Amino acid sequence: MAKTLFDKIWDQHVVKSIPGGRQILFIDHQFIHEVTSPQAFEGLRRRGLGVYDTNKITATADHNVPTVNQHLPIVEPLSKKQVDTLENNCQQFNLPLFGLGHEKQGIVHVIGPEQGITQPGMTIVCGDSHTSTHGAFGCVAFGIGTSQVEQVLASQCLVLQKPKRMRITVEGKLSKGTTAKDVILYIISQLGTGGATGYFVEYAGSVFTNMSMEERMTVCNMSIEMGARGGLIAPDETTIDYLRGRPNVPKGKQWVQAVEYYKTLFSDQAAQFDLEYSYDAQNITPRITYGTNPGMGIGIDEAIPMIDNLKALKYMGLEQGETLIGKEIQYVFIGSCTNSRIEDLRSVASFVQGKKKADHVNVWVVPGSKKVETQAVSEGLDQIFLNAGFEFRAPGCSACLGMNEDKIPAGKYCVSTSNRNFEGRQGKGSRTILASPMTAAACAIEGKIVDVRKWLN
Amino acid sequence: MVELMEKISVIRSAAVPFPYENIDTDQIIPARFLKATDRLGFGKNLFRDWRYDKSGNTIKDFVLNNSVYSGSVLIAGKNFGCGSSREHAAWALFDYGFRVVVSSFFADIFRANALNNGIVPVVINENQLHQCFESIEKDPNTSFVMDLTKQQFSGGGIDVDFEIDPYKKECLLNGLDDIDFLLQHIDEIKAFEKEHLVHKLNQTDV
Incomplete structure (x- = not known):
């Protein structure tokens, strides 16, 4: 069968x-x-x-x-x-x-x-x-x-x-500046935080097969944010x-x-899924979140939609209909089990090389492991971060979850490469805006929310 | 069979209404309170940042601070318990005194954690959920009954049969957890492991 x-x-x-x-x-x-x-x-x-x-x-x-x-x-x-x-x-x-x-x-x-x-x-x-x-x-x-x-x-x-089984297929080619993080943030915004509850999700299609292992990890990491028990990609x-x-x-x-x-681990052609979704890579652009769960996300240049959950917007200090572009931020966190691997740090470093962060922003780069830290140092990435005014810290979960010393103060905005923007997640009263490492890097340089694509042409 | 969980069969109680959707486990118990090494005392920090303001004063209009509402039944909006796997969320609800959580939809890990800690997650539909909220609004003393044996939840004008996995139902009725069950099958597990491919591939001495 x-x-x-x-x-x-x-x-x-x-x-x-x-x-x-x-x-x-x-x-x-x-x-x-x-x-x-x-x-x-x-x-x-x-x-x-x-x-x-x-x-x-x-x-x-x-x-x-x-x-x-x-x-x-x-x-x-x-x-x-x-x-x-x-x-x-x-x-x-x-x-x-x-x-x-x-x-x-x-x-x-x-x-x-x-x-x-x-x-x-x-x-x-x-x-x-x-x-x-x-x-x-x-x-x-x-x-x-x-x-x-x-x-x-x-x-x-x-x-x-x-x-139950769900398959999410994304075919096509991602545009410049659109990363694995943007793909998963896009999918979560389509399904909502409970859209995959009760399911195990297989990600299929050329977008995922073209990804590196680290990019695939970023995608699978956030499966839980749409409620899925897990997510997987065929080896x-x-x-x-x-x-x-x-x-x-x-x-x-x-x-x-x-x-x-x-090599035997793939879905047979005739295999049945309980639920299937398909998306076109063309429709995915760099993403950010505006609310207090990871499903509350938009394309970075889009306006916040009209929603019922006004409590979330009040918490975030944002309004329906406004775009976030130009919004001043105070913190940038690059790290967490979603985006703290060597490729993430390389993409940030290649963007910030020769640039300086905005004066008013605190930027923390936290490698995911000792091994990532050592590798980053051996490639000189730590120097690039330090020259840009970023802090390059030692490995840990850090500001992802407000449990250790790395917390975002109440009322402050943090562009974060982590996985959750829940109320208080990064510290009591903290306001989290989820994004890709590249978007986070661009925001760190300008001190406000920016569309990374404008830097890439 | 050591360490029995509290048995649960019938709960008759007023209910606390919590009509918000997508309540994540960071709201139920924020991460900064996860530093204990035992399971006790989490109730005092249940919904901590909804209950207390920045200076630690109680927020009067929050439902748990309003003496009008009480009981061991929590009735919550859709997708309750999403987010982190922290079992501390279930421990906090149990320690506070909740034995039944009712919603139209539960996140998977939270549901499993509730079942493993003597809390019955009862799923009812959206209309029934709204009827519960309305009944409590009219009369906060409205009494609800959760009968696990009959798999019935009633009160506030509703009377519904709810689903529960037969295995977990037996566990809850008898105060047993999965370890008791798994240990009875340990020989079968060992026999399985011996023939299991992933296990064999990772045996360096073969």
């Missing part, structure tokens, strides 16, 4: 179907971090349980970590306690930890792929909704709650209802080239066997 890519992977992981429709699903790898794991370890201890397989877990500290002076003890006591707790738990249960200062430390969704832990055909979970990022490799990867983190630690399985030569030689991928004969397996 013809199967979708999602079905092929899911079905290969079903240990058992149980009455009522749920299935016991085997999980190939779990990533854990300091925020959503402490209660799971506590649960194991209370029940007297161990970890099912320590080789199938990778831990890192990312959400809470400071992005300056990482060599010093964490100042904020509660953050320090969570990071210390993770360290103690990993020690007690004998789990590999890429902790603060470790050469492999970084945002959980950046390090998995770069270490070759994320591989096509896997099921991957993490107590973090942006686990969908790993779907870029052709994985069934999704975020889970802490109770489920504990379940996977104890049994390497979850008891789940299989989601191809680009995927295999990215993975070849990475530390944790299968070696020798097993690599050959693995590649054979990866």
